[in-house]
Amino acid sequence: MMSFLRDWLLGVTGAALALAVLKTLVPRGSVSKVCALAGGLAVLFAALQPIVSLDGDLMAEAAAAYQAQREEYQEKLQESRDAVLGTVIESRAAAYVADKAAEMGISCQAEVTVSDDENGVPVPWAVSAWADWEPGQQEALGEMLERDLGIPPQRQSFMERDE
Amino acid sequence: MRAVFRGVLVTLFAAVLLFFLIPRVQATEAAEDALGDLVDGDALEEAGRDSGGSATFGESLEDGIARILDMGSNLLPGLLKDAARSGVLLLVILLFCGIAETVQEASGSPMPAVPLAGVLATAAVSVSDIHAMVAMGRDVVSDMRRFADVLLPASAAVTAATGAVTGAALRQMAAVLCSDLLLDLMDGLLVPLVYGYIAAAVAWAAAGNEGLNRMAEFLKWAATAILTLIATGYVGYLTAASGIAGAADAAAVKATRFAISGAIPVVGGILSDAAETVLASAGVLQGTVGVFGMVTVLSICVVPVLSLFLHYLAYRLASTLAAAAHPGRVADLAGKLSNAFALMLGITGLSALLLLAALVSAITAISV
Incomplete structure (x- = not known):
């Protein structure tokens, strides 16, 4: 989950930064407009691509593992309470x-x-x-x-x- | 950012209010001995000291807060001096740049090197402050995490002794999960975002490209959104899940009381008396653990928070005063650098909020 978030944000940021640099270098005119359009599409792709490839099963497994861990810990707490x-x-x-x-x-x-x-x-x-x-x-x-x-x-x- | 600050202040206020309202009940020796096996005051004190805190197990909240205020007021002059030095140096650079730009505009001969020199000088002055503040923020988050490893299990065990077993497990797991999340995000995402924001701000100030300014704003927004999301999600989950767990725990206790009522009268009397004693003793101990935890968390935070806040103020003031004399990108850069300190302050505040919210939530659950 961490690496997914990090990669996604850095990907979007890198694409936007590249677009900003490109717009600075390209001379004004129709070429600049085409570059802006292409760059915008690239940023959009960078923003959507990881979300599209997100694994729903992974999320369900993580939730199930968290639930199992919580129940196990709850049993331990119950035992310590019963002991007291x-x-x-x-x-x-x-x-x-x-x-x-x-x-x-x-x-x-x-x-x-x-x-x-x-x-x-x-x-x-x-x-x-x-x-x-x-x-x-x-x-x-x-x-x-x-x-x-x-x-x-x-x-x-x-x-x-x-x- | 405002949401994070607000959350920290509200949690602190709620904690102080609750401790004045919780009644103090005398506990029996047997219950104290049994509960003493769950909570080792000396180990908690040592863990607090190892994490940079200073609190005595068993001291009152009033004494703890008074000691922290005393510590803060003793350290304040030194921290103020450090922040003021940076602020004054920055202000001098910004004013010189402003004067140079004013002369340049008056003479009608553009000198693009002036703002560039101003940006470089500002960056040179602030780089050591930024590194120090970022390192300080990282240390606080990892110190909190280390202290949470000792405090949260003790708090959960005592909360479970009051009968709130489901709630205790839920709060501990949520606090540990969010603390781990914050620590991982800190190194892997938040600190890179802060540095990215600073780099984009410096690049914008040097080149004047509006795209870079928007890039910087996006990175700042991303870091703020992540912090707000964690804080809101954590407090919201804790509140909702505590309510549900509280109902489950209350049902379990009622079922136990019903079973006790069907026992032999003498046995039923002993059982119900023992349960009340444990509840009362655990409630007192939970208050003690909660106070100790809060005072330790606040004592870990006091120096970093003061330092970050004072640097934020110094940079913001320098930016505002320089902009009043001559508005420009260099003056705005100082304002953006102050936002970097605010981001680190938000991260530090969030790490404290995670623990404080768990402690307050545990204390409010002692009514099962």
Whole structure:
């Protein structure tokens, strides 16, 4: 596209410049008029010729390539956005678990991982919790996790604090 | 040319107005950390410095503009002196030519060597200025392009975090495409057109051939038309496509909110709270990135724009004053040379406009 524009403009400019020089050199009279006419036709040809030979398929291919590149880049941006959102959801969910555990008298540290559900929405998927567990605490916390966060027992991990 | 200047001024005004209107919201630590991975303030500052700019990531727009004005006012005397020197030298040559032509006309003995000598002297005085200004314009365009390579992806990532994914991709691709187009056109077409215009103007002033004058006007028109076309096409595409992308992004966000509303209440509360937090934090960060980008772009441009504008003024003034004393082709040549500086000013302004328009467009999209 660049080279097309450059060649076209330079071609028209060169033809016009040549015509100007020719008109200066040619003596006045009928010869000058003929030269002016011929030169004008030459400038017109220089202006129209590249446009006539313009490849329409090239333009369509360029547009399609631009569209494909934009969609690919859009997917990358979507992934980075999902990563940011996922990090914040994990942080919020972990804080919720720790708060709820504290209400139950459990001092624990929690780590939540997210995954996309069937609607593509990132939801809490699995949880790992570290604490000095007493009898019954893991079951109570597990029930809360399944009820409030929808995390089934098979995706819950309870570990001792020093692990 | 006027359209390009107008576009630059309107974009600058819109940017300043928007930043006074955007509310500042406190962001949570988790969202800040996550977004901090997308935008590296130190890398942006280094990229800005490498491109000749000077801005601190996180400073306010008011502080940035104040610093640029301060820098401009410190450099203004030196730039004014350079431009005035060229203008005064040119004016002296033009006045001597005018006096010589007046004496020649009064004596009735034509001396075609007088305008020719005037043209040669004018060309000799202006050649170094023209080369310097053209080189300065080229450097600004390539510096902007280099800075855009770092700034635009960061801006796009933060804009995408607000939910405007389609718009972010569209703006980045359009800005990069137009910047590449301008850079390619600059070296391959625009600078040759400017030099061609100058050559045709000098040839017309020396020979007096009206065809050469029209040739020069055509080349000037071609360069102006290309710049206007790029500026108008880019801003128009950005406006129209941003509107369409904004609707697509809003629909996607609504669909997500609908999906969230169907989740378990506690999970739905966490998700919607997280989304609001990310939106607020990304909005703040987008403002910071936008301010940094704008201040850097303006700081890259300030010296070249001032220098080009002052030289344009000096040459135009010299031409006008000389024409008042004795109108002629030599005085008109100085006016045409000033147009060459105006063309370079338009090219420089356009390169800044491309980035500024992308930043303003990204900021106005934070309402999804």
